Amino acid sequence: MSGPLKLSDAARARVVEVFSSLQGEGLRAGEPQIFVRLGGCNLHCDYCDEPDTIPIPSGEIWPAARLKAAIVRLNIRNPHRAVSWTGGEPLLHLKFLEPLMRWTREQGLENYLETNGTHPAAMRALAPLCDAVAMDIKLPSSTGRETWTLHRDFLKETPASAFVKVVLTAKSAEAEWRQVLDLVREAPRRPPLVLQPVTPGYGAAPIPPARLARFQDLARLRGLDVRIVPQWHHLWGLP
Ligand code: SF4
Numbered sequence: 132m133s134g135p136l137k138l139s140d141a142a143r144a145r146v147v148e149v150f151s152s153l154q155g156e157g158l159r160a161g162e163p164q165i166f167v168r169l170g171g172c173n174l175h176c177d178y179c180d181e182p183d184t185i186p187i188p189s190g191e192i193w194p195a196a197r198l199k200a201a202i203v204r205l206n207i208r209n210p211h212r213a214v215s216w217t218g219g220e221p222l223l224h225l226k227f228l229e230p231l232m233r234w235t236r237e238q239g240l241e242n243y244l245e246t247n248g249t250h251p252a253a254m255r256a257l258a259p260l261c262d263a264v265a266m267d268i269k270l271p272s273s274t275g276r277e278t279w280t281l282h283r284d285f286l287k288e289t290p291a292s293a294f295v296k297v298v299l300t301a302k303s304a305e306a307e308w309r310q311v312l313d314l315v316r317e318a319p320r321r322p323p324l325v326l327q328p329v330t331p332g333y334g335a336a337p338i339p340p341a342r343l344a345r346f347q348d349l350a351r352l353r354g355l356d357v358r359i360v361p362q363w364h365h366l367w368g369l370p
Pocket residue numbers: 172173174175176178179180181182184185218219220247
């Protein structure tokens with residue numbers, strides 16, 4: 132844990148940055164989205180590519196009105212498909228997100244939530260407002276802690292639009308991968324599974340290609356909808 136969990140109040144939250152880019156990960160890679168990076172995370176992954184967002188608190192306090200104005204400005208310049216609520220861990224800001232996600236839809240934008248999958252109660256509250264959920268399952272070899280039970284509870288709350296993403300590194304072990312497969316197979320909606328080989332240069336060594344292929348084979352043998360998708364935005368030189 133990086134610090135005590137503390138939810139934002141409804142009218143303001145800690146924001147690190149707001150920008151326009153292409154979604155670089157998962158099943159909706161390549162879509163134009165407006166990214167809202169919220170500050171603070173309850174985990175500490177060894178491959179984190181946004182370490183400045185981990186401390187609680189991190190980022191600057193933004194009133195909701197300032198964030199709405201920034202989103203409108205970006206969307207006038209270029210039409211986007213969705214607002215990507217990311218972090219840090221956006222579900223630490225539940226009270227702030229709820230009214231904003233309603234407002235986003237009124238602007239004709241979808242809500243795309245990127246989450247570390249450890250806050251099931253917050254997911255339950257926001258599920259009706261999410262048009263896509265990219266849920267991570269975190270491996271203990273990368274975080275130094277077991278979060279299986281939280282992930283299992285979280286998977287009970289995700290909407291049908293959710294997919295599961297697992298970042299794999301040189302330390303990812305077959306035993307923990309099999310635990311991921313058990314969780315996804317047992318999940319009520321059995322979501323698609325994305326294997327994301329870690330991008331070199333962010334603190335964790337890459338997974339050998341042969342092990343990555345074996346992990347995918349194991350998932351296919353278990354009947355799961357699975358694919359390998361790297362982080363495209365780093366390859367494209369995008370933020
Ligand atoms: S959950 Fe995401 S933001 Fe938090 S430490 Fe891990 S990679 Fe970084």
